Amino acid sequence: MKDAILHNPRCSKSRETLKLLQSHGVELPVIEYLQQPLSKAELREVCKLLGVKPLQIVRTKEALFDELGLTQDNGYSDAQWIDVLASHPKLMERPIVVYRGRAAIGRPPENVLSLLA
Template identity: 40%
Template sequence: MNITIYHNPTCGTSRNVLDLIRAAGIEPTIIEYLKTPPSRAELTGLIARMGIPVRALLREKGTPYAQLGLDDESLTDDAMLDAMMAHPILINRPIVVTAETVKLCRPSETVKPLLT
């Protein structure tokens, strides 16, 4: 099984998801997205495959979310994507990608159904 994880090694949830994937006997492709952020097209594709609104992928805690005024409900998807491109820390994690599914795995246990 091929799995990719968009990972932040300083994030406990991201580390837990990586551990769960490895415990299932799978060595995933690891993308440390703060070092190698996805392109705008890749990020847009991930969001589309998850079937979530752009806003649902924005991370508030420990990010410049408030300083950038991202709580403004009138912001367009393009404006939120621009912010995530400029500040990848705003991309919530971990995102796990399989051939069939893309999922934001918060809490950690939500990765388990992807591992079967």
């Protein structure tokens, strides 16, 4: 996956992360993932770069999670969670910054500073 910020402009943490990057002179392509959902391959790569299982980037407190009848202990495989994220990008944690072959979740925004070192 190329360098980018997976961004939701309606999310305050996402906006703060984007500003933080810009204040450090880092201009990244902005992917509004709700408008341009990631492919399953891209989601797998993001998880690999983050060093997490797909469930770890699912927003389990999002109302949609409950509306879909999802639970964290439902026995889904990683592939099934990737399917959920691909079908429902609103459930993906945000923002995620991919930079120089590494990735970080901007919660809090300062988390992404580790990518700049």
